[in-house]
Amino acid sequence: MPELPEVEVVRAGLEPAVTGATVLGVEVFEPRSLRRHDPLAGVFETLLTGRVMQRPVRRGKFLWIPLEGTPRRAIVAHLGMSGQILLREPGTVEAGLLRIRLHIEHPLHGELWVHFVDQRIFGSMAVDALVPTADGAAAGLGTDEPLLPTQVAHIARDPLDPAFDDAVFFAALARKKTDIKRALLDQTLVSGIGNIYADEALWAARIHYAQPANTLSRVKARTLLAEVRHVLEKALAEGGTSFDAQYVNVNGASGYFSHSLNAYGQQGKPCPRCGTPIVREQFMNRGSHFCPRCQRLRLR
């Protein structure tokens, strides 16, 4: 589930159900899903029970739900590679690997169960303190407050964030000697991009994944950022149709991939632009998919 568009679908789906709702109870079935919860801050279940949740916020792939009251805290969720957050009627038997359940009561919708399902347990939930943003601007999508969880403080803004600073990003690229794909995946530089959308944006911008970041021309860098935004927005628009106002119905394998991908997972198939077969190479212990004709490595 895990890149920006998918996490945003979850955030938007949670919003009407959890905003203003009270946590009635918490069940943790898998303690490893709390790996990123600091026990010194208190017991996860205790910190949540009885608290009222505010509007969910997202920055990059991190999602958090601020809690009313002081000190300011939030439930932080990261989906990792396989996490899902699902809204269920109380009593629903979860088919997937249920790790954490929140019992909540919304003033309009009544009681609901919030299920954190995660096969690989790379994802996590935590209750974390909120701290001021470095730039004083709103912390992410879903809030006007310049407050974010401590464990998200080092994460850069994402390219769809109105406070994302293009000039700072271009300047950082110009200093980076590393491969451009590594830079795109560096969440402290720009957040929300994962392996799929990195490959898609690089394909659209006709840039080889191993092109050193500091060799991109200004024009090429602008094109790349524009394509990153385009692919994220396109995926968001397509993913945004799979939930309704009451229930998040998140399906990790939903529609987008099958018909909109140009490079990711398309190895052996013709490049939609020039017909040359897409190649898959190992990079950073992951697959990188690219067109060897459109995306040439240019070393100067």
Add this chain to the structure above:
DNA sequence: AGCGAGCCCTGCGCGC
């Protein structure tokens, strides 16, 4: 400072 390796995990599909 920046980078690669290793690690955290489970389950699926594939080839033998």
Add this chain to the structure above:
DNA sequence: TGCGCGCAGGGCTCGC
């Protein structure tokens, strides 16, 4: 059918 292997959309820490 069974088994071993490689694969999976992420991110943190460690050592060089």
